[in-house]
Amino acid sequence: MTTVTSLTRSLREAAAQALTSGEAAVVIGYELNDGEAAAPAFVRAPEDAERLIFDESCFGNLAVYLAKEEVRRLGKLAIVVKGCDLRAINVLLRENVVSRDDLLLIGVRCSGVGRPALRKCSFCEVRDPEGCDTVVGDPPEPPPTDPGKRYAEIEAIEELSMEERWAYWQKQLGKCIRCYACRQVCPLCYCKRCIVEKSTPQWVETSPHLRGNIAWNIARGLHLTGRCVSCGECERVCPMKIPLGSLGDKMAKLVDEWYGFRSGMSADEKAPFTAWSPDDPEPGIL
């Protein structure tokens, strides 16, 4: 049995309070699980808030549940968010998938998840989530790595020659079995009908051969350009260990360079592909 930290205690109190006061019908948080990662928990009664935990096993980005019909049907949602997850919620807010009034945000100050900490945590600038209804936890430690290193992984791939990159991605995407865990775990892949499910015509081949896999992963990468918040969930859940985070990072890096934009930093932001401005430099248009 793990000891209950003061962070977990405050989290349970905040969750119980939200349920008792009626501010929320369900609190989406984390609970203990047999495996390496804590599991999502849906707490509907104040006394069940005792199931909630927060520690370095709380990898998952719970924002994925906000667009899920079965979960929304439970009533007003409260959700436990790390700063990185809040970036995904900011995108859901800016894209009008959820409304801020229908959401109670219980922020947790986080000094990194994973043991050792995940790569994204090492340069995380959003350890103290802003704009939540409640925030629990002690002030987080500063990230150990310079945030300028956030694109280091993709820069290493960019240094390869075109042929080497092609060989690398053929090998990696050749492994894909099209289980769509990447899509299903993605908080921003909320389309009711995914392009891969559209069959008249079949835009993307569903067969897990290289051609179909490349089409699928490029389609997904493009749909997430300027939206992906690099939470890394796609790569974490991929059973074939495909470095999917690198695809998202590449697009994030381009959008950062071209538009000076990083997705999900606030709910009020104007995203490059969904906002119009007369002084748009339009560097993405050939």
Add this chain to the structure above:
Amino acid sequence: MAEFKTYQVAAGWLESVAGALREAKVDVLVPCEEDGCVDLRSNQGLQALPQGYLNTVLPVKRVLMPASEVLLEYERQSSDITLASPQEPAPETVVIGCRPCDAAALEMLDAVFEWDYEDVPYAERRRRTTIVSFACTEAHPTCFCTSVGGSPHNSAGSDVLVYSKSDGGALMQVLTEKGAAFIGKLGPAAEPTDAGPPAPPDVPEKFDTKKIKAWLDENFESDFWVDVSLRCLGCGACSYVCPTCHCFDIVDESIWNRGQRRRNWDCCSFALFTKHASGHNPRPVQSARCRQRVMHKFKYFPERFGRVACVGCGRCVRTCGVGQGLVSILAAMDKK
């Protein structure tokens, strides 16, 4: 019927038998590790793992029922359609080093693919594939073979069962004619022995399948399904890594007037799986889909084939990104 015996071999047996088989143009698949993933691979340039790995990321199912296979090729010219069989027949294949749970799953796939008629591509591969399993020397906390009638030393579905020794040698229990032919490749290096296998590692039983079946019989409609499916994100990871899941989709992929008809893995967790052309979906919510997956494995399959469609490999538990453990669902039913 030949007499199947137990043999002992010294260290180096794997390299020598794999070499001899490759010379005979046999496709040899062994567990190899690459990019942090252990999988069955033709191990050119990769070091085979003789033991000490938990299991391969994908089950041996994928050798007999590939994630994607060509069923036929077609070409259309005005009103004529020419059909052709896929290029080459399945090669002679030897899988060395799958786990007993994965091999046992082949008996379940056999039951399905030989049920009302023989599935030709599956049966052809099955005939041409020899399964040499490695008995488990340790169990992972997610393993539950003993709860579904298996064991770390289960010989079901294998042609040879290998008990690896710490010095690199092994005891080999020959179980079929194909297994005898495999041992034959080792020549005099394989000596008959009266030695018995070591004790299997302990795998605690986690639930009783009879109690689960009894609960499922009565609870098609239950709030339980809604509660346990809230977490489920509806991806296909658990099914695709499952040694017994065998649902498939058939698609035509064409460029202009020619194309291929392919069979691909499919999964009952997907919303699209049961969606009709009319737009109606008889399993419109994830709870109905989660229920289907459990019902198929622990109620419908036993009713049709007399055994559960699960071998307890634990991959679904290890693979699920949101901790939707099949074992915890089954254990909860067991306690009801």
